[in-house]
Amino acid sequence: MKIGYIEKGKPDLDKIVPLWEMQKEYHRALSKHFSENFVKMTWTTKRNELIKKSEGGFLRLDVATNTDTSNNIGYCISTVSKAGQGELDSIFILSEYRKHGIGDRLMRRALTWMDEKHARAKILIVGAGNEQVFSFYSRYGFFPRSIVLEQVKGTLWRPNI
Numbered sequence: 001m002k003i004g005y006i007e008k009g010k011p012d013l014d015k016i017v018p019l020w021e022m023q024k025e026y027h028r029a030l031s032k033h034f035s036e037n038f039v040k041m042t043w044t045t046k047r048n049e050l051i052k053k054s055e056g057g058f059l060r061l062d063v064a065t066n067t068d069t070s071n072n073i074g075y076c077i078s079t080v081s082k083a084g085q086g087e088l089d090s091i092f093i094l095s096e097y098r099k100h101g102i103g104d105r106l107m108r109r110a111l112t113w114m115d116e117k118h119a120r121a122k123i124l125i126v127g128a129g130n131e132q133v134f135s136f137y138s139r140y141g142f143f144p145r146s147i148v149l150e151q152v153k154g155t156l157w158r159p160n161i
Contacts, residue, residue, distance in 0.1 A: 001066060003073070003102060005109065008061040010051060016063060016075045017043050023092035030129030033152045050089060056082030058117050062109050064093065064102050073097045076106035078113060086119030107140055 008015070020043060028038035050059060057080045064074035074093035080086045088110055093102050114122055124142060126133055134144070 001068060001100075003097075003100070003105075004065045004067045005105060006063050006065065007109070007113075008063055010054070010059050010061075012061055012063075013047050013050065013077075014043075016061065016072060016077075019072060019075055019092050019094070020046070020090065022094070023090065026092070027127050027130065031127060032129055034128070034150070046090075050077060050079065053081060053087075053089075054079045057084075060110065060113050062106050064097075064106060066097075074102050074106060076110050078110040080114055080117040080119045084118065084120040086114035086117070086122040088122070088124040103136065104139075111140060 024038050024041055028035045031038060053059075060078045062076045062078075063072050065071065066073050074091075074097060076091040077089045078087065079089055088107070091103065091106055091110075093106075111122065122142075124137065126137070137143075
């Protein structure tokens with residue numbers, strides 16, 4: 001199996017929709033309290049968020065392809081905002097291709113690109129339920145800085161007023 005890596009940009013975002021949909025389903029299945037948010041999430045909304053975030057800055061799409069089949073097997077979307085905030089926005093590799101160094105290659109490409117764009121800081125967001133990826137991201141110097149809790153609608157909390 002030979003894997004090819006191609007750098008793309010905003011005009012090519014729609015080419016990874018099938019992979020993004022699988023990534024969304026992966027996170028929906030892991031989410032204990034917010035799975036309905038993933039059900040409601042659309043590619044159009046996500047694409048528009050990425051484009052808006054990169055206005056005045058930069059957006060990069062790296063696509064991993066199985067060159068034997070010409071099938072896209074993974075991707076990484078990175079942005080650097082106008083203010084210089086680098087973010088690894090989305091990364092996904094088909095399960096049967098994991099543990100072959102593809103994620104490592106995508107991460108290195110994205111982080112090198114952010115350095116070239118002089119990102120002043122680099123972040124990524126990990127959804128609750130997907131904490132097993134912390135060890136992967138720690139290899140690149142990413143560690144939890146804070147944890148944001150959000151109230152779940154319909155829980156038992158009642159005000160004592």
